[in-house]
Amino acid sequence: MFSGSGALAIESISRGAKCAVSCDNSKKAMQIIKKNVQKTHCQKDVEILNKDYRKCLDEIKGRKFDIIFLDPPYKTDFGIDSIKIILENGNLKEERNNNF
Numbered sequence: 001m002f003s004g005s006g007a008l009a010i011e012s013i014s015r016g017a018k019c020a021v022s023c024d025n026s027k028k029a030m031q032i033i034k035k036n037v038q039k040t041h042c043q044k045d046v047e048i049l050n051k052d053y054r055k056c057l058d059e060i061k062g063r064k065f066d067i068i069f070l071d072p073p074y075k076t077d078f079g080i081d082s083i084k085i086i087l088e089n090g091n092l093k094e095e096r097n098n099n100f
């Protein structure tokens with residue numbers, strides 16, 4: 001969430017993650033993420049969502065993740081709100097596979 005350049009999604013893939021979802025509301029950020037994903041040849045592994053964080057969380061409702069990284073803008077309640085929604089939606093796996 002709040003992906004910026006998409007670097008963390010790309011880094012996760014490079015370190016063995018099976019897939020990553022990169023979400024940002026900014027059109028400029030989306031251009032950068034798409035460019036970076038193409039440069040690193042991980043298009044099939046990174047799902048890119050150009051949406052508001054609430055719409056993104058609604059779209060991934062029901063999906064389970066080992067790790068969810070949030071980097072919300074400063075001086076907003078987006079991080080707290082995101083965590084509440086993630087917990088309500090049950091997006092985090094109960095047990096993590098430690099073979100990351």
